[in-house]
Amino acid sequence: MADINISSLPDRSAAQADQGSHPAEPIWDLIELLFFAYRDFVSDPDDVLAKFSFGRAHHRVLHFVNRHPGMKVADLLEVLKITKQSLGRVLKQLVDQGYVVQKEGENDRRQRLLYVTPKGEALAMRLAGLQTERIARALGQLGPNAHEAARRFLVAMIDADGRDGVQKLIARADRARRPRS
Amino acid sequence: MADINISSLPDRSAAQADQGSHPAEPIWDLIELLFFAYRDFVSDPDDVLAKFSFGRAHHRVLHFVNRHPGMKVADLLEVLKITKQSLGRVLKQLVDQGYVVQKEGENDRRQRLLYVTPKGEALAMRLAGLQTERIARALGQLGPNAHEAARRFLVAMIDADGRDGVQKLIARADRARRPRS
DNA sequence: ATATTTATGTCAGCCATGTTGACATATTTC
DNA sequence: GAAATATGTCAACATGGCTGACATAAATAT
Numbered sequence: 001m002a003d004i005n006i007s008s009l010p011d012r013s014a015a016q017a018d019q020g021s022h023p024a025e026p027i028w029d030l031i032e033l034l035f036f037a038y039r040d041f042v043s044d045p046d047d048v049l050a051k052f053s054f055g056r057a058h059h060r061v062l063h064f065v066n067r068h069p070g071m072k073v074a075d076l077l078e079v080l081k082i083t084k085q086s087l088g089r090v091l092k093q094l095v096d097q098g099y100v101v102q103k104e105g106e107n108d109r110r111q112r113l114l115y116v117t118p119k120g121e122a123l124a125m126r127l128a129g130l131q132t133e134r135i136a137r138a139l140g141q142l143g144p145n146a147h148e149a150a151r152r153f154l155v156a157m158i159d160a161d162g163r164d165g166v167q168k169l170i171a172r173a174d175r176a177r178r179p180r181s
Numbered sequence: 182m183a184d185i186n187i188s189s190l191p192d193r194s195a196a197q198a199d200q201g202s203h204p205a206e207p208i209w210d211l212i213e214l215l216f217f218a219y220r221d222f223v224s225d226p227d228d229v230l231a232k233f234s235f236g237r238a239h240h241r242v243l244h245f246v247n248r249h250p251g252m253k254v255a256d257l258l259e260v261l262k263i264t265k266q267s268l269g270r271v272l273k274q275l276v277d278q279g280y281v282v283q284k285e286g287e288n289d290r291r292q293r294l295l296y297v298t299p300k301g302e303a304l305a306m307r308l309a310g311l312q313t314e315r316i317a318r319a320l321g322q323l324g325p326n327a328h329e330a331a332r333r334f335l336v337a338m339i340d341a342d343g344r345d346g347v348q349k350l351i352a353r354a355d356r357a358r359r360p361r362s
Numbered sequence: 363a364t365a366t367t368t369a370t371g372t373c374a375g376c377c378a379t380g381t382t383g384a385c386a387t388a389t390t391t392c
Numbered sequence: 393g394a395a396a397t398a399t400g401t402c403a404a405c406a407t408g409g410c411t412g413a414c415a416t417a418a419a420t421a422t
Contacts, residue, residue: 024310024313024317026309026310026313027312027313027328028248028309028351028354029332029351029355030316030328030331030335031244031309031313031316032347032350032351033331033332033335033336033339033351034218034219034222034335036335036339036347037215037335037336037338037339038215039262040338040339040340040343041338043340055377055378055379056378056379057378060216067209067213072398072399073398073399073400074397074398074399081220082379082380082381083380083381083382084398084399084400084401085380085381085382085400085401086379086380086381088399088400088401089378089379090378090379092400105398108389108390108397109388109389109390110387110388110389110390110397110398110399111389111398111399112398112399112400125207128207128209128212129205129207131207131208132205132207132208132212134338135208135211135212136205136208137337138334138337138338139334139337141337142333142334142337146330146333146334149327149330149331149334150211150214150330150331150334151210151211151214152323152327153319153320153323153327153330154211154214154215154217155214155218156318156319156320157218157221157222157315157319158214158218158221159221162217162221166213166214166217169213170209170210170214173209174209174210236407237407237408238407238408238409253369253370254369254371255368255369263408263409263410264409264410264411265369265370265371265372266371266372266409266410266411267408267409267410269370269371269372270407270408271407271408273371273372289368289418289419290417290418290419291368291369291370291416291417292369292370292418293369293370293371
């Protein structure tokens with residue numbers, strides 16, 4: 001209930017074709033909805049993290065290390081788009097407190113490959129569980145192809161040059177988790 | 182091109198029905214895509230804002246004041262979910278530099294209703310334009326009902342108790358902008 | 363009419379997390 | 393052996409959250 005308010009408005013999205021003339025009307029609804037949805041999306045983990053004296057920065061690191069084990073530090077910097085000094089601060093805490101370990105690369109011994117400990121995995125999965133609940137609840141209210149539609153939309157929103165990298169990242173991690181499906 | 186990688190995976194989203202037994206597999210793809218999409222979504226405005234020595238906080242304030250003129254300070258606090266001290270800092274700068282003005286409420290003279298100046302509107306619209314370009318580009322790559330699908334998904338992702346408020350906010354602003362359509 | 367509540371502003375200080383710049387160390391590659 | 397690479401670290405700074413305390417004006421309640 002209550003989602004008739006907005007969804008019944010005509011689509012004047014300017015997506016199809018704004019053939020040159022005057023500046024298109026901003027797509028207000030999606031701009032604002034992205035803000036609100038993301039705000040709430042990150043809020044569930046925040047509460048749990050606070051109990052561990054961790055913040056969002058720790059969450060992001062823990063998430064990607066858990067999801068993509070063996071990541072190089074450089075990969076993580078690339079993904080998060082932050083500086084190594086910023087990463088260093090939170091990564092050090094995660095390592096010191098036993099959530100993440102670093103192993104020397106086998107081929108290249110300069111590399112410090114990142115892995116979660118069981119303790120790190122437990123926390124990462126707990127946080128992912130919260131976000132999954134929210135997403136599942138949302139998808140449950142929509143049609144059967146809502147997952148697919150959301151995925152396509154979000155992929156298309158990513159910078160064109162990063163898009164392939166992101167999709168490969170996800171696909172690779174997906175394969176790794178379920179080796180032969 | 183390139184969006185076949187992911188979209189061909191089966192949907193094991195756990196949305197439909199996880200009847201109790203064991204913990205559902207996290208919905209990794211949407212969790213990560215939300216991160217990447219939002220990261221890029223806010224990055225375009227950031228570059229412009231930097232030229233004005235403004236940050237994301239200024240953007241959020243300017244956006245909501247532009248989009249919902251006459252907002253009370255209390256409304257803005259509610260929407261942004263930050264403290265009045267945090268808001269005060271950036272709002273003061275926006276007022277001092279002539280992007281936002283505050284008018285005494287007519288009924289309640291304690292209120293300081295917020296409005297953008299022409300200068301403020303120009304900046305707000307420029308930033309909204311950047312985000313609209315990205316969204317329009319994304320929607321353009323998808324089917325004709327992608328806008329609707331994205332809207333539904335994002336609405337469903339919002340906290341249940343805030344959902345109605347958000348939708349009313351958007352609908353109201355929408356009506357105000359195009360008085361009789 | 364006075365007391366209380368409400369809307370807003372402000373000061374001071376703290377914390378998390380981003381930044382730049384410089385430099386150190388180990389290892390690989392040329 | 394020299395140069396490039398992967399990583400770590402120190403110092404300093406900026407932004408934008410936070411709490412707590414307190415101030416003012418206007419509305420509302422007793």
